[in-house]
Amino acid sequence: MNALIPLPVIVPLLGAALCVVAARARMVQRVISLAALTSNVVVSIILFIRVDDDGMAVTQAGGWKAPLGITLAVDRLAAVMLVVSSLMLLWVLVYAIGQGAEESRFAAFNPVYLVLAAGVSASFITGDLFNLFVAFEMMLVASYVLLTLGGRPGQVRSGMSYVVISLIASTFFITALALIYAATGTVNMAELAERTPELSSGVRTGFSLLLIAVFGVKAGLFPLFFWLPDSYPTAPGAITAVFAGLLTKVGVYAIIRSQTLLFPPDAQQGTLLLVVAGLTMVVGVLGAIAQDDLRRMLSFHIVSHIGYMIFGLALFTLAGIAGAVFYVVHHIVVKTALFLVVGLVEWHAGSDRLSRVGGIVRSAPMIAVLFAFPALSIAGLPPFSGFVGKFALVGAGIESSEWVIVAVSLLVSLLTIYVMVRIWSNVFWGEAEDAQVEARMESEAGRVPWVMSAATSVVVAMSLLLMVFAGPLYSFAERTAADLLKPEQYVETVLRGGS
Amino acid sequence: MSVLLAFGCAVLFATGTWMLLQRRLSRILIGVGLMGHGANILLLTSGGEGGESPIIGTAPAADFSDPLPQALALTSIVITFGVTAFLLALGYRSWKITHDDVVEDDVEDRFIASRWSSDQIVEESREAEREQAADEDRL
Structure with a gap:
């Protein structure tokens, strides 16, 4: 089984190379990309099942023993992230092919998309801090290209700030790596976990804060999120869905991994993270309320929900981390679904402005249904998966007597419902307030291609499956949290190859 | 060293x-x-x-x-x-x-902040940015 571990990185990279060779034949590119991503889904599911049954799987790239070589490790957290991310990447690609916009216009789309997939997988399976940097860069460089693919003025403008901010975060990551290596003499995460307790507490806290800042930029934490609602909406439709669903969550994954594995409890920034989580939730949702553009609204909304995940982590209890893991999985699927639906709305009405669109319930009831399920789920209404996630987090907060953050999270939940209701009443009810929009909605051009609707339906169906299987998924999240709170086992398996 | x-x-x-x-x-x-x-x-x-x-x-x-x-x-x-x-x-x-x-700054942000005529905002913010850049050039 261990031979499977590198495949989610290698297969998309090979696919990307083949796609470059087949640059002139779009059909060949599509077959290659779909095959590579399907293979990722299969491999991830096999890994997920095996890891959940037999414990974590480790392989050393090139056969060099742990602290020397590059460690690739899949534990429960990495396995579940791999499964969800590979499923989302596959269906968003199907959607992009159906949409035919950037995907059919640019030969670069398919190869770059596969590099993005490889970068995301590599971030999850790496057991080496420097390799995490490389994986991040792979993912980010691919995202720069995808974000600016059309070369429109808006894309160039937001692309500049996005690239520069990511570059600064990467520079800080290098700085953090240099300091950590100078202090401990290793960048292997398992070996680092053994050495950080030997450092003085000041140095340890410094490293912990530095890594939170670096990953916080990527995750979109307050006050480092400002680039996110500016740049995501300008990306091509399908790409925004992947960015929104996956990229921020890779940052969250890195925060969860580094805080639980690398640092002993006294260097874990519980209180700081709680404050940051609360502010992230409130600022994000207030930003969302103010917007007029559907995609910007949902982009602010991502920020707000990152706060929930960090809230769960910041408790550093079994229930808290389990809630955070559940919430990450739920949010990836639901947010991707919402953005795909926004793409449908845009296709159907030719605009995504609340002030212009209206009355989609009558002209395209299918889109309204597809929006309703994930919207209710993200607002946290029972029985949807968002309710289970929020219920778990609030329960964990009450258990730890963190009353303020519990109150904040409930308030933000209410505001989230308000945001969703505002979208619903403006976009789906009422009348279109713009003649152009109205004409498009009634004409043949406003008919959404079936591949796009089908791909969106699949993702929405997955979000409903999360609701049906919430019980097993939550107990899985609890097992994951138990693993994360006992990092000794991770260290033991990586360094000495057995538990 | x-x-x-x-x-x-x-x-x-x-x-x-x-x-x-x-x-x-x-x-x-x-x-x-x-x-x-x-x-x-x-x-x-x-x-x-x-x-x-x-x-x-x-x-x-x-x-x-x-x-x-x-x-x-x-x-x-x-x-x-x-x-x-x-x-x-x-x-x-x-x-x-x-x-x-x-x-350039994010124009949509300013637009949301003031809910004003968007064209005017775009012009004004572009103008201010150019001036700032020109000031920096003189340094």
Whole structure:
């Protein structure tokens, strides 16, 4: 089984190379990309099942023993992230092919998309801090290209700030790596976990804060999120869905991994993270309320929900981390679904402005249904998966007597419902307030291609499956949290190859 | 030697930060480059004292300098190089579109803040940015 571990990185990279060779034949590119991503889904599911049954799987790239070589490790957290991310990447690609916009216009789309997939997988399976940097860069460089693919003025403008901010975060990551290596003499995460307790507490806290800042930029934490609602909406439709669903969550994954594995409890920034989580939730949702553009609204909304995940982590209890893991999985699927639906709305009405669109319930009831399920789920209404996630987090907060953050999270939940209701009443009810929009909605051009609707339906169906299987998924999240709170086992398996 | 490198690193970070705070992408790029160099030097010094080149058989192993930070620095140089090239292309694109490489503010933000006529906001914010960039050019 261990031979499977590198495949989610290698297969998309090979696919990307083949796609470059087949640059002139779009059909060949599509077959290659779909095959590579399907293979990722299969491999991830096999890994997920095996890891959940037999414990974590480790392989050393090139056969060099742990602290020397590059460690690739899949534990429960990495396995579940791999499964969800590979499923989302596959269906968003199907959607992009159906949409035919950037995907059919640019030969670069398919190869770059596969590099993005490889970068995301590599971030999850790496057991080496420097390799995490490389994986991040792979993912980010691919995202720069995808974000600016059309070369429109808006894309160039937001692309500049996005690239520069990511570059600064990467520079800080290098700085953090240099300091950590100078202090401990290793960048292997398992070996680092053994050495950080030997450092003085000041140095340890410094490293912990530095890594939170670096990953916080990527995750979109307050006050480092400002680039996110500016740049995501300008990306091509399908790409925004992947960015929104996956990229921020890779940052969250890195925060969860580094805080639980690398640092002993006294260097874990519980209180700081709680404050940051609360502010992230409130600022994000207030930003969302103010917007007029559907995609910007949902982009602010991502920020707000990152706060929930960090809230769960910041408790550093079994229930808290389990809630955070559940919430990450739920949010990836639901947010991707919402953005795909926004793409449908845009296709159907030719605009995504609340002030212009209206009355989609009558002209395209299918889109309204597809929006309703994930919207209710993200607002946290029972029985949807968002309710289970929020219920778990609030329960964990009450258990730890963190009353303020519990109150904040409930308030933000209410505001989230308000945001969703505002979208619903403006976009789906009422009348279109713009003649152009109205004409498009009634004409043949406003008919959404079936591949796009089908791909969106699949993702929405997955979000409903999360609701049906919430019980097993939550107990899985609890097992994951138990693993994360006992990092000794991770260290033991990586360094000495057995538990 | 280490003191000199540490000093150089500090200077690079300081000048890099200054350049990053400018309006024009060409200057920001230089800033990013300088900061990247600073980080790479920091990475290089993290291996401790320099020594013989770490090739087995050429010197006793105890005299070797640590090869790992060198490998890491090399990787990060390559990555920074690639991204810088991409940024340059982006700057060129921006110049072709607007005949300028001023990094513009997010207009939608201001629009939301005031709910005013959006065209006017766009014009005013562009104007202010150009003036700021021109001020910086004079420095």
